[in-house]
Amino acid sequence: METSDLFWSIIARAALDREKLKDILGTFTKEELIRFQEEFVDASVELQSEPYTDYMEESEDGMEDIANWIVSNGKDFYFSILESPKNTPISVNDHIHQILYGIADEVCMEKYGESTGIY
Numbered sequence: 001m002e003t004s005d006l007f008w009s010i011i012a013r014a015a016l017d018r019e020k021l022k023d024i025l026g027t028f029t030k031e032e033l034i035r036f037q038e039e040f041v042d043a044s045v046e047l048q049s050e051p052y053t054d055y056m057e058e059s060e061d062g063m064e065d066i067a068n069w070i071v072s073n074g075k076d077f078y079f080s081i082l083e084s085p086k087n088t089p090i091s092v093n094d095h096i097h098q099i100l101y102g103i104a105d106e107v108c109m110e111k112y113g114e115s116t117g118i119y
Helices: 005-014 018-025 030-046 060-072 075-083 093-098 103-112
Strands: none
Touching (some): 005 018, 018 103, 030 103, 060 075
16 A cells, blocks of 8 residues: 555654644544555555665664654654665664654544554
8 A cells, every 4th residue: 555645744744743643643433544554554564674674773663763763753754764775774773762653543442442454
């Protein structure tokens, strides 16, 4: 699945701020939350294999965090990494608070009493 312009505009509006994204997603229907979560996961998974992982720290959690952080940084940054894997950060430990992954799931849980089911 290709990430939509709507997905990237939401990421841009959130500007690496988890609370801001939570506010934006708080207005979404359950279906819209699921769609957002699917797009986030699909974009992140693209980065969780070679050649991108060649530049990342070894741990699986670390690789996931790096991929999720890259997506969280928006469309231009994401596509720049896709085009130049060597620019993939080795670690994002200092930027964990900027990772927007999981917020859609959190909002879905709070608003509808169940998770998106997308991981």
